[in-house]
Amino acid sequence: KQEVTQIPAALSVPEGENLVLNCSFTDSAIYNLQWFRQDPGKGLTSLLLIQSSQREQTSGRLNASLDKSSGRSTLYIAASQPGDSATYLCAVRGQGGSEKLVFGKGTKLTVNP
Amino acid sequence: AAGVIQSPRHLIKEKRETATLKCYPIPRHDTVYWYQQGPGQDPQFLISFYEKMQSDKGSIPDRFSAQQFSDYHSELNMSSLELGDSALYFCASSRYQETQYFGPGTRLLVL
Numbered sequence: 579k580q581e582v583t584q585i586p587a588a589l590s591v592p593e594g595e596n597l598v599l600n601c602s603f604t605d606s607a608i609y610n611l612q613w614f615r616q617d618p619g620k621g622l623t624s625l626l627l628i629q630s631s632q633r634e635q636t637s638g639r640l641n642a643s644l645d646k647s648s649g650r651s652t653l654y655i656a657a658s659q660p661g662d663s664a665t666y667l668c669a670v671r672g673q674g675g676s677e678k679l680v681f682g683k684g685t686k687l688t689v690n691p
Numbered sequence: 692a693a694g695v696i697q698s699p700r701h702l703i704k705e706k707r708e709t710a711t712l713k714c715y716p717i718p719r720h721d722t723v724y725w726y727q728q729g730p731g732q733d734p735q736f737l738i739s740f741y742e743k744m745q746s747d748k749g750s751i752p753d754r755f756s757a758q759q760f761s762d763y764h765s766e767l768n769m770s771s772l773e774l775g776d777s778a779l780y781f782c783a784s785s786r787y788q789e790t791q792y793f794g795p796g797t798r799l800l801v802l
Contacts, residue, residue, distance in 0.1 A: 582733075612790070622734070622781065622793040667733065677722065677788060678736035678747050 580605045584668055584682035591658055592690050599653040599685045601668030606649050612679065613642050613653050614667040622667065626653070630673075658689045693717050695784050695794030703800045704772050712767040712797045716784030722746065723765040724783040724791060725757060734781060740765060741787060772801045 581604045591597055601611070610629045614622040626635045626642040628651070634643040641654040655662060665686045669679040696715040704710050716723050722741045726734040736749035740759035751757075754772075759765045763784075769776060777800050783791040 609788075614793075619779075619798070621795040622783075624790065624792065627790050669734075677739055677785075677791075678724065678749055679726075679734075679791060680736070681733040683733045 580680045582682035584685050588686040590688040596656050601651040603649045603670050607673045609671045609673050612669045616665045660689045660691050662689050697794040701798050710769045714765045714782030720784040722785045726781040728779040777801045
């Protein structure tokens with residue numbers, strides 16, 4: 579059974595810092611990995627999707643990497659802003675036909691002005 | 692761009708009542724997924740449909756049922772509601788095996 583772990587559970591940084599969020603998964607047989615952002619009580623906004631054959635994806639100040647063999651992904655946020663404050667969720671989709679996403683419990687990020 | 696639409700956005704029910712949640716996928720998306728997110732929890736997969744047929748099933752209670760209709764919208768029916776069913780229910784849609792796009796969710800409160 580796939581398990582996804584995110585470290586740290588919470589992170590507080592001053593504005594302008596570069597930061598890294600970590601995600602690990604137990605079964606390396608994944609189809610893809612997705613990073614989401616969730617604001618309190620709100621929906622899930624997809625940030626980046628990395629296919630299993632890819633090593634990284636970039637969008638603006640965000641860069642996500644994937645090391646499938648070691649079961650790890652990182653989300654790098656450059657020059658953090660207070661508007662980046664949210665919970666960041668990592669989710670993996672397995673191979674073998676199942677399309678369900680298995681989520682981690684998220685990292686709650688606070689960027690202080 | 693059109694997004695996934697969910698209705699209602701908020702719902703309050705009493706224990707043992709029934710609730711129906713609706714999901715309208717992005718146009719031309721043929722697959723719908725339902726997830727449940729309890730307070731402070733990560734989203735848990737419930738069930739999915741591809742071309743109106745159930746394609747995968749997760750930890751969905753027997754009290755819940757769902758279907759996808761000919762226009763690809765989906766409904767999640769929840770009966771004999773319990774306090775523990777209070778959660779945020781997300782619907783996501785995709786073209787087959789492509790990226791899932793999530794709706795804003797329906798917040799269900801069972802009193």
